[in-house]
Amino acid sequence: MSDRNSDSLAVAVQELRRTFGDFIAVDNISLSVRKGEIFGFLGPNGAGKSTTIRMLCGLLMPTGGIGTVGGFDINKESELIKRVIGYMSQKFSLYDNLTVEENINFFGGVYNVAKKKKAERKEWVLNMAGLSDERSALTRNLATGFKQRLALGCAILHEPHIIFLDEPTSGVDPISRRNFWCLINEMSQAGTTVFVTTHYMDEADYCDRLALIYRGKIIAEGTPTELRKKYMTRDVLEVNVDKVVEAFNILSFHNIDAAIFGSALHVVVDDAEKSRERISIILKESGVMVKGMDKIPPSLEDVFVTLIEVS
C-alpha cells in the first residue's frame, strides 16, 4: 500500500499533546519530517520521546492536536498508518523463545509479505543482521547488538515507507551502534524516511535534521549545522598539552570552562582570539607545555547541554 499524499512530508503534526492525568508528557509539539530524511528526535530520558513516537505510530491516542503520518490522519486512520510504517519499540519486542528464523517467519506472516518475496526478504534480514549462520538459535541467546538488528529487520520486513525507531541503540556497544547507523543511512539512501529517537547526543550528527525535546516541549530544531550556528554562540578551543590533567586543574582553578577529550582539552570561551593568549600564559606559568591551540566547531553535545541549561 502506498502513501496517500503526494506532497513531500512523511510526517506532519501540529500542537500534538498527550497528558497522563495531571502529567503533561507531550506539550503541544509541532513537527514535520520530509520524505527520505533521517529525522533525529533527541532528548534525555523521560522527555516525551516515546510518547510522541507512539502517537505517530497509532499506538497511543493523542489528547490533542492534528496531523498526518504517510498521509493518514493520526486521529482517525491509525490502522491505515500501521500499513505503511515499521516500528521498533524501545523494549526488545521479539519472542525470545522463538528462533531467529521463526521470528522472521512470524513477522513475515503478520505483515502478510507476499509469498514470492518472503524467502528473499528473510535472507535479506538474516544477512543484514549478520545472523545467517545463527538462524536456528533461540533469540534469547543472542547478544544485544544482534537482537537490535534482528528487531530492526523484523520491523522492516514489509519494506515500509516510514520507519520509527525508538532508542534503537540504547544498551548497544559502540561498534554495533556505528554499524546500526550505517544501516539506517542505507535505508534513507534507498528512499525510506527514518524517524529515530536517541538520548545519545553524539548520534545527532548522523541525522539530516533534528528536534530536541525537553520536558515535553521542543526546544530546538534544524540541521546539525544550523543548530551549531544558531545556539552555540561561544567558541571552543582545542588545546594540545603535554600534561592534560594538570592543565585541566589549572584552568578550572582560573574559572575557565574546560573538558578533557582524549589527550586534548576543549575550552569554551566567549571569544577565541582574545582568550588564546591568556590561556597560553596561564599554562606556561604553571609549567605546562602548549603544543598547539585551534578553534574548532562545537559538538552537538555542547549545544544541547547549553540549551538544556538555559531552559
Next chain:
Amino acid sequence: MKTPRIKAIAKKEFIQIWRDPLSLAMAFLMPVILLFIYGYAITFDIDKIPTVVYDMDKSSVSREFINQFHESGYFLINFSVESYKEIDPFLDSGRARVAVVIPEDFSKNIWKGYNAQIEVLIDGGDSNTATIAQGYTLAIAEGFSQRMRGAKVTPLIDSKSRVWYNNELKSRNFIIPGLIAIVMAVIIALLISLTIAREWDRGTMEQLISTPLKTPELILGKLIPYFLIGFADTILAILMSTLLFHVPLRGSVTLLLGLSAIFLFGGLSFGMLMSIAGKTQLAASQAALLTSFLPAFLLSGFIFSISNMPKPLQIVTYFIPARYFVTILKGIFLKGSTLNVLWLEALLLTLFAVLVFIAANRKFRKRIE
C-alpha cells in the same frame, strides 16, 4: 481477514506452548491427573460400612437378623461388644460408623407378634454416608419383618424401583462424564488466560499492535492452538472414561465431539476475554480461575446436584455454560440422548460461545491505554 496472519499467530503460539514445559504439563498431564483422582479416589458408593453389634438377645432370631446385615453387603460386621459403654470408642475413633443394638426381648416380641424394636446408632459426621446407612438399615429391618411374618399380609402398595441409565448406581458413571467439562475448564482457566496478558507484560504486544494485524485475526490465531490442545484433551478424557473406567458411552460420539467443540470454543473465548481484561498475567489467571474453573466445578451439577442448591444459587447456574455441557455429557454418555433432547442446551452453548467471542474482540484495543 487474512489467513496468513492467522496462521502466523497460531504457529507462533503453538511453538511457544511447545517450548514451555509448564504449559505442556498443564495441557496434557493435568487432565490425566484429574481423571485419575476423580475416577479412582472419589467415590460416593457406600458399601462395607464398618459396623459394631451389641446383641443382648443372643437368640437364633437375633443372629439371623444380624446375618441379614452381613448378607446385604453394605455392612461389615467386624466387632461385637457386650455393653453400651464399649460402643462409644468404636464410633468415636471411626473404627465403626454404625452400631446396631438388639434388646433382650427382641426374639420374645417377635414370637409373640409384638412390635420388636432395635436401636441403630449412626455416625453423622459424614452425612451422606449416614443417610444412606439409615436407608439400608430400614430396608433390612423391613425385609426381615416381612419374612418373619410369612407372606400373610400383602402390602397395599408394593413399590419396586428400577434404576435407569446407571442401573448399578455407580457414582463413577455419574462423575466421569461431567469431569470432561472440568478438565476443559482447567485448560481454559490456566492456559489461555495468560496468552494476551503475557504479551503485554513482555512488551511484545507493543510490536504486534504496530502492525496491520486485525483484532479477530489475533484472537482467532491465538485460539486455534488452544482449541486443538483442548480437543485432544477431550478425546483423551473420553477414551479414559470408556476404556479405563468403563463408563458406558451410549450416544453418538460425533454429537459428543461436536458439542464439546462448541463448549471449548466458548470457554476459550471467555478465557481470552479474561486475559484481555486482566492486562497483567496474575490478574488474568485469577480472574479466569474464579470465573470459569470454580463455577464449572461447583455450580455445574457435576458433583453437587443443582436442584439441592438454594434458589438464588440455582438461578446463578443458568449463566454457567458448564451447567449445560454437564447435562449434555451425562445425557450422551448415560442415556444415549440425541439432539432432539439436548437442543436447548446445545443452542445456549452456541449462543454463549458467539457472544463471548464477539465480546473478546470488542474488548481488545489495538492501543496502549
